[in-house]
Amino acid sequence: MLNTVYRLVAPRRFEVEFNDIDLHAGQIVVRPTHLSICHADQRYYQGVRPAEVLKEKLPMALIHEGLGEVLYDPTGTYQCGDTVIMIPNTPCEKDEVIAENYLRSSKFRASGFDGFMQEHVALDIDRVVPVDDSIDKVIAAFTELVSVSVHAIRRFDSIAHKRRKAVGIWGDGNLGYITAIFFKAMFPNTKLYILGVDQEKLSGFSFADDTFSVSDIPDDLYIDHAFECVGGAASQQAINQIIDHIQPEGTISILGVSEYPVPINTRMVLEKGLRIFGSSRSGREDFLKTVELYKEHPEIIGYLRNIVGAQVEVRSIEDMNKAFETDIHKSMGKTIMLWNK
């Protein structure tokens, strides 16, 4: 089946290309309808990754957060028109120790493997999960980002020691907000503190036990464990503040993406015997757990609605640029492309 792919060929430049979808390959074919822009997409769109990386990755269709309608399913699992969330991580092997999103052999949409900015997307049947039509599609569109938080919290639960009186999340943006919502739902008896830079954003964390500006953290604030949801150059300050305010033997989950190595106070990491682990992306199990949590905690959908930002109808390449430029200038929230309109 002839398919249209919209690839980023250079920073800020999308071009139409065509490929063929083999309807006898046993894959499900999805028609994307709601796509959500991630920081990672912006790093390619703005060309802020190193030149050699851009050379290696582009041309490439962007976007790895999205949902769509089933167009064709040779397996008979779904009906035509069913709404499914698309899973960007695409493993080619299984490992009993290493999770699918950490296998170096896995491909990841919009990171060297065409993302969802296509007329249709062909996926293996286990690369989609069903989502109830009762969940607003502009919210379900960024379930991948939510699944990253759920994945990190699940790993925290298996790695961190059992004392969980107080946890700190650094980062008052989308990832910090989503991680905070799900952490509070999964660990309601733990004191949850949010540390960020913008008072207006911090005021949105009404469900947290307290919020602090990173420029004014009380000296006597101590946490048992922490999540870093900042990334970029700012993650150095965030991680080192965590090291200062975490109790010995605490666990630090690092989620922020920084292009260059980040200097951290390793002497104190040793003195406090800290556990530091990285979390990146997510796997099918995390998507299934996320959709399950949507159902178990319907109030979460209400909170997630707070970070739905601009919704941009996309009918042309010009609209694609408009969506990305709008996202760059947003104050906060997720920019959603209403796709295949």
Ligand SMILES: NC(=O)C1=CN([C@@H]2O[C@H](COP(=O)(O)OP(=O)(O)OC[C@H]3O[C@@H](n4cnc5c(N)ncnc54)[C@H](OP(=O)(O)O)[C@@H]3O)[C@@H](O)[C@H]2O)C=CC1
């Ligand atoms: N591990 C993974 O799989 C994933 C990682 N990410 C990464 O996570 C990071 C955050 O993503 P996202 O939430 O979407 O980005 P946002 O920009 O929405 O959030 C980052 C927030 O951190 C704030 N901030 C800046 N400096 C500090 C500081 N020193 N301490 C605390 N907060 C600070 C920023 O404020 P301000 O804007 O005012 O600077 C901003 O509000 C990015 O690097 C992104 O690439 C995203 C998705 C998945």
Ligand SMILES: O=C(CO)[C@H](O)[C@H](O)COP(=O)(O)O
């Ligand atoms: O956003 C993410 C997952 O949701 C990851 O940070 C992103 O996939 C990293 O990819 P790249 O190495 O291409 O920046």
Ligand SMILES: [Zn+2]
């Ligand atoms: Zn992402």
